[in-house]
Amino acid sequence: xxxxxxxxxxxxxxxxxxxxxxxxxxxxxxxxxxxxxxxxxxxxxxxxxxxxxxxxxxxxxxxxxxxxxxxxxxxxxxxxxxxxxxxxxxxxxxxxxxxxxxxxxxxxxxxxxxxxxxxxxxxxxxxxxxxxxxxxxxxxxxxxxxxxxxxxxxxxxxxxxxxxxxxxxxxxxxxxxxxxxxxxxxxxxxxxxxxxxxxxxxxxxxxxxxxxxxxxxxxxxxxxxxxxxxxxxxxxxxxxxxxxxxxxxxxxxxxxxxxxxxxxxxxxxxxxxxxxxxxxxxxxxxxxxxxxxxxxxxxxxxxxxxxxxxxxxxxxxxxxx
Numbered sequence: 001x002x003x004x005x006x007x008x009x010x011x012x013x014x015x016x017x018x019x020x021x022x023x024x025x026x027x028x029x030x031x032x033x034x035x036x037x038x039x040x041x042x043x044x045x046x047x048x049x050x051x052x053x054x055x056x057x058x059x060x061x062x063x064x065x066x067x068x069x070x071x072x073x074x075x076x077x078x079x080x081x082x083x084x085x086x087x088x089x090x091x092x093x094x095x096x097x098x099x100x101x102x103x104x105x106x107x108x109x110x111x112x113x114x115x116x117x118x119x120x121x122x123x124x125x126x127x128x129x130x131x132x133x134x135x136x137x138x139x140x141x142x143x144x145x146x147x148x149x150x151x152x153x154x155x156x157x158x159x160x161x162x163x164x165x166x167x168x169x170x171x172x173x174x175x176x177x178x179x180x181x182x183x184x185x186x187x188x189x190x191x192x193x194x195x196x197x198x199x200x201x202x203x204x205x206x207x208x209x210x211x212x213x214x215x216x217x218x219x220x221x222x223x224x225x226x227x228x229x230x231x232x233x234x235x236x237x238x239x240x241x242x243x244x245x246x247x248x249x250x251x252x253x254x255x256x257x258x259x260x261x262x263x264x265x266x267x268x269x270x271x272x273x274x275x276x277x278x279x280x281x282x283x284x285x286x287x288x289x290x291x292x293x294x295x296x297x298x299x300x301x302x303x304x305x306x307x308x309x310x311x312x313x314x315x316x317x318x319x320x321x
Contacts, residue, residue: 001016001094001096001319001320002317002318002319002320003015003016003097003121003318003319003320004016004315004317004318005123005287005310005316005318006314006315006316007289007311007312007314008025008026008029008312009025009026009312010024010026010042010043010045011024011025011026012024012099012123012289012310013026013029013031014093014097014099014123016076016093016094016096016097016320017076017094019032019033019076020033020050021033021034021035021050021077021091021093022034022035022045022048022050023035023091023099023101024036024037024043024044024045024101025042025043025044025045026045026049027045027047028049029049030049030050031049031050032050033050033051033052033053033074033077034048034049034051034053035053035054035077035079035091036052036053036054036067037054037058037082037088037089037090037091037099037102038058038061038082038084038085038087038088038089038101038102039064039065039085039087039166040085040102040166040167041065043101043102044067045067046067047067048067048069051072051074052069052070052071052072053071053072053073053074053077053079054071054079054087055071055079055087055088055089056071056087057086057087057197058071058087058088058089059071060087060193060196061086061087061190061193064189064190064193076093076094077091077092077093078091078092078095079092080092080114080115080116080117081112081114081115082101082102082103083103083104083105083107083108083111083112083113084101084102084103084104084111084114084167085102085111085166085167085267086111086167086194086199087197088101088102088103089101090116092117092119095119096120096320097119097121097123097320098116098117098119098121098122098123098281098283099123099124100114100116100122100123100124100125100277101125102125102127102267102268103116103125103268103269104266104268104269104273105269105273105276105277106135106137106138106273107138108138108171108267109171109174110174110199111171114277116277116280116281118280118281118282119281119283120283120284120285120320121283121284121285121287121318121320122278122281122283122285122286122287123286123287123310124274124277124278124286124287124288124289125268125269125288125289125290125291126274126288126289126290126291126293126295126296126297127246127268127269127290127291127292128246128249128266128269128270128271128291128292129271129274129288129291129292129293129296129299130271130292131271131299132249132250132251133249133250133270133271134249134270134271134272135246135249135264135266135270141263141264141265142175144263145175145263145265146175146176148242148261149161149176149179149219150179152240153179153219156216156217157216157238157240158214158215158216158217158218158234158237158238158239158240159179159219159220159239159240159242160211160214160220160222160231160234160239160240160241160242161176161219161220161221161222161242161244162222162224162226162241162242162243162259163221163223163224163243163244163245163265164223164224164245165186165187165190165223165224165225167267168224168245168265168267169183169184169190169221169222169223170187170190170191170194170199170201171267172244172265173191173201173202173205173221174199174200176219177200177201177203179219180218180219181202181205181218181219181220181221182205182206182207182208182213182214182218182219182220182221183202183206183207183208183220183221184208184209184220184221184222184223184226185208185209186223186225187221187223188207206218208220210230211226211230211231211233211234211239212233212234214234214239216238224243228258231258231259232258235258235260240260240261241258241261242259242261242262242263243257243261243262243263244262244263244265245262245263245264245265245266246265246267246270247264248262248263248264249266249270274296275299275303278300278303284306284320285306285308285318285320286300286305286306286308287307287309287318288300288308288309288310289309289310293310294309296309297309
């Protein structure tokens, strides 16, 4: 089977078996189907290019971000839980072409690890595709977070936990729900979708509009778009501020954050997981997109894989035999 791939800004177009599949942030094309892997804004188009394919959770979350559709299925496309956020899916086309989207091979609370199938052609993300990005185990990290948060609260401080609004904030709320959590108003819609999906969040959590409403002894879940001026004011007021991002695994990060602590709690695969994914899939050809794509493709070639980093606007032909 001949496969044609076009990397288009925030998405891909994959042509296989005479059908065109738009994936994620593709706009302005006509395709047979449009697959949305998950509802992060950098993966969502403003409008669809074909019949929509996604999980129901992704459709519900996408609606909160302005993209409304009813997901449909097709026998040529199999959706696989990618372990990234609620509803995230990898895509297997015709049983031979695997697009990972954003993924994680680690179980994290209610999020289950991606279990990739074998495929002849692999298209994968490489957000953390350099060797310096290796995360400690989730169990170890979670124990450290619980200990530090409990210590700050017992000292009478207010704790401000910062993560991106969709995915990270809800994971933090689930993990820290026993601490008397309060949540930012901007998280309400996402919380409702998570609760409908059966995810246990804080019961009766107080909703706040700003950090000035956080009181001593409270733990506030705050979206990462809150401005630094507000965080600095909260820090001056005695709040203990913690950030949660995979970038915190790099030595340079601590010197560039105003937070008191930064934890590498990530919804992406680290470098070792990226390598492990390729070993499990056993592809004949690998295309790498996003993040450190060039670096990771070079690493894979050093491991003996036929790997290429895709560039924007590039058309690639590959034979899947």
